[in-house]
Amino acid sequence: MNTFPQLANIGAGSTDTSVGFQYTLQSPVSEMNIPRPMRDQEPSTIVNTDAGTLQMECKVRLPPLAKARTARQAISSLPNEIWEGTVQSVDEKARIMSAIMEPMLQQSISRHSANISLDYVVQQDLPLVRPGAVFYLTIFTEKKRTSIQNAEEIRFRRMPAWSKAHIKKIQNDAVVLLDCIEG
Amino acid sequence: MTNYGSAPAGDEIEVMLFGPGLGEAIAVHLGEGQWLLVDSCEEKSGKGPVTGHYLDALGVNPEQVLAILSTHWHNDHIRGLSVLANKYPEASLFISGALRSTEAMSVLSAYNGKTAARQAKGTSEIYGFLTSRKKPHRAKIAAAQSSLVDKVLNRCNVKVYALSPLQEAYHKAIAHMAQFMAADGESINNAPPEPSPNATAVVLHIDVGDDAILLGADLEDNKTWGWSAMVEDPWVLERGQASVYKVAHHGSRTGEANCVWDTLLHKEPVAVVTPFNWGCHRLPTDDDRARIRARASAAFISSDASRSPDIPAGQLKRMNAICKDIRKVDGAMGAVRMRKTLNTKHWTVELFGAARPL
Numbered sequence: 316m317n318t319f320p321q322l323a324n325i326g327a328g329s330t331d332t333s334v335g336f337q338y339t340l341q342s343p344v345s346e347m348n349i350p351r352p353m354r355d356q357e358p359s360t361i362v363n364t365d366a367g368t369l370q371m372e373c374k375v376r377l378p379p380l381a382k383a384r385t386a387r388q389a390i391s392s393l394p395n396e397i398w399e400g401t402v403q404s405v406d407e408k409a410r411i412m413s414a415i416m417e418p419m420l421q422q423s424i425s426r427h428s429a430n431i432s433l434d435y436v437v438q439q440d441l442p443l444v445r446p447g448a449v450f451y452l453t454i455f456t457e458k459k460r461t462s463i464q465n466a467e468e469i470r471f472r473r474m475p476a477w478s479k480a481h482i483k484k485i486q487n488d489a490v491v492l493l494d495c496i497e498g
Numbered sequence: 499m500t501n502y503g504s505a506p507a508g509d510e511i512e513v514m515l516f517g518p519g520l521g522e523a524i525a526v527h528l529g530e531g532q533w534l535l536v537d538s539c540e541e542k543s544g545k546g547p548v549t550g551h552y553l554d555a556l557g558v559n560p561e562q563v564l565a566i567l568s569t570h571w572h573n574d575h576i577r578g579l580s581v582l583a584n585k586y587p588e589a590s591l592f593i594s595g596a597l598r599s600t601e602a603m604s605v606l607s608a609y610n611g612k613t614a615a616r617q618a619k620g621t622s623e624i625y626g627f628l629t630s631r632k633k634p635h636r637a638k639i640a641a642a643q644s645s646l647v648d649k650v651l652n653r654c655n656v657k658v659y660a661l662s663p664l665q666e667a668y669h670k671a672i673a674h675m676a677q678f679m680a681a682d683g684e685s686i687n688n689a690p691p692e693p694s695p696n697a698t699a700v701v702l703h704i705d706v707g708d709d710a711i712l713l714g715a716d717l718e719d720n721k722t723w724g725w726s727a728m729v730e731d732p733w734v735l736e737r738g739q740a741s742v743y744k745v746a747h748h749g750s751r752t753g754e755a756n757c758v759w760d761t762l763l764h765k766e767p768v769a770v771v772t773p774f775n776w777g778c779h780r781l782p783t784d785d786d787r788a789r790i791r792a793r794a795s796a797a798f799i800s801s802d803a804s805r806s807p808d809i810p811a812g813q814l815k816r817m818n819a820i821c822k823d824i825r826k827v828d829g830a831m832g833a834v835r836m837r838k839t840l841n842t843k844h845w846t847v848e849l850f851g852a853a854r855p856l
Contacts, residue, residue, distance in 0.1 A: 395813060396813055403776070411822075413776075415827060424808060424809060424810075425542060425808055425826055425827065425828055426520075426826070426827040426828060427807060427808075427809065427824055427825060427826055427827060428775070428776055428823075428824070428825050428827050429817075429821035429822065429823060429824045429825075430821065430822045430823045431820060431821050431822070432820070432822070435820045443685075452817075452820075452821075454813060454816055454817065465816060467816060467817075467819065467820055469820070474685060474686045475686065476682075476683050476684055476685055476686065477608075477680045477681060477682055477683065477684055477685075477686050478682070479682055481608075481680060481686075482680055482681070482682050484607075485604055485607045485608045485680050486604065486607075488603075488607035488610070489600060489603040489604040489606075489607045490603075492603040492606055492607055492625070492628060492629070493598070493600065493603045494633075494636075495628045495629055495631065495632075495636055495637060496593065496598050496628065496636060496637045496638070496639060497636050497637070497638045497639065498598070
């Protein structure tokens with residue numbers, strides 16, 4: 316159980332039911348409400364790193380592996396189709412984006428265009444909705460222990476920001492490219 | 499596979515226009531087996547450029563392609579362009595002069611497909627097109643009054659001239675590109691939107707014998723950089739009137755200018771148009787069709803196929819829950835072929851696939 320919503324980078328488990336996790340704290344530790352160790356949890360150790368962030372190691376008792384695996388198998392998602400879409404235009408007023416979508420699984424299906432309401436875009440992806448942005452519309456079947464459910468999801472591809480190294484390379488490439496054209 | 503029959507005779511001029519619904523490509527036989535390719539599109543994503551397949555079907559050798567022109571940087575005109583450049587290594591390459599700027603090259607370099615592959619489908623085509631040639635066979639620019647081909651074929655002068663872009667379009671292109679140059683710390687999430695309105699497109703005038711062909715690309719009308727500005731140039735008015743017109747900008751009203759029909763074309767020429775299918779947008783509209791039919795002796799569209807979704811019913815039902823106006827982008831490939839023997843009056847028109855009279 317992750318008791319710190321601010322914590323990220325959860326490490327992978329192993330067959331040992333007592334596993335060490337390393338977290339990187341994303342806010343100063345003084346601002347965090349670090350709870351007292353829980354019943355099945357050994358005391359945490361907090362370490363100051365060179366980078367000024369704090370790392371915490373804690374021992375958490377996990378359920379036996381066999382049980383965890385059974386729980387995972389109970390829910391599975393089977394994609395029926397994944398459409399890769401490219402946003403062509405966005406109408407902020409009407410809250411609609413126009414996109415061209417290409418199927419990624421069944422190549423025999425051709426490209427389609429569609430208008431999609433921004434209401435179907437999750438809040439955290441809304442800033443990414445701009446012409447040129449790429450998203451994936453997944454149509455899948457979710458199998459739970461006692462039921463089968465159809466579901467759809469739109470997620471936008473997130474790219475890092477341009478770095479100084481990128482910019483330098485682009486500038487050099489642009490000079491070479493300009494030289495590919497007769498003046 | 500479409501049977502295109504045999505290649506044109508040496509003294510036959512041919513204009514072959516392809517357009518599946520979103521895309522345009524043209525192959526022009528200038529005479530004596532020499533070809534000019536203008537823009538590129540694919541029948542289906544990843545299938546390769548249609549004009550390459552067409553020339554293969556006619557048995558044209560790679561060295562018979564004299565030049566390849568990219569009229570402008572719009573995704574519906576450039577799919578497969580880099581493949582063509584490599585398939586025909588001896589062809590001269592031309593791009594719109596308005597793209598020869600540090601700003602445009604920076605945007606192309608940023609979105610050349612290496613950093614943001616999925617965001618760079620169009621830009622990587624132009625990048626591949628330009629980098630396919632090395633000195634001294636670099637790509638050349640096509641700008642108003644520049645000559646792309648000047649040869650004697652069948653004892654006739656064959657001249658291919660660019661009538662645009664005009665100088666005013668250069669400033670617009672630079673300003674547009676400057677907005678999308680990569681900046682430190684900014685997201686690389688988005689590829690540059692295509693320039694609109696289209697000021698940078700290269701209009702071609704092809705003089706063959708006693709006739710001419712006008713390929714209008716996607717140029718729109720405007721008094722400083724569009725059709726109206728172009729026909730004010732006395733040099734443009736000296737060009738021979740064309741009997742075939744590839745209607746500009748998919749027949750839309752924005753690409754329409756009376757001065758084109760009145761000055762650059764014969765009375766009642768043969769008009770050909772490619773469709774532009776985009777969501778609920780459809781070009782040419784019914785009004786556009788009527789307007790073109792009224793000015794031409796005969797008019798044809800490269801594809802008039804249905805755009806109903808082509809998705810399995812169960813999946814379509816689920817997609818309809820979140821997507822509206824789902825339409826097939828590429829209705830079906832079609833092509834309009836016009837041939838005529840040098841120094842004769844009439845064009846023979848053949849329709850392939852989904853092509854229809856307008």
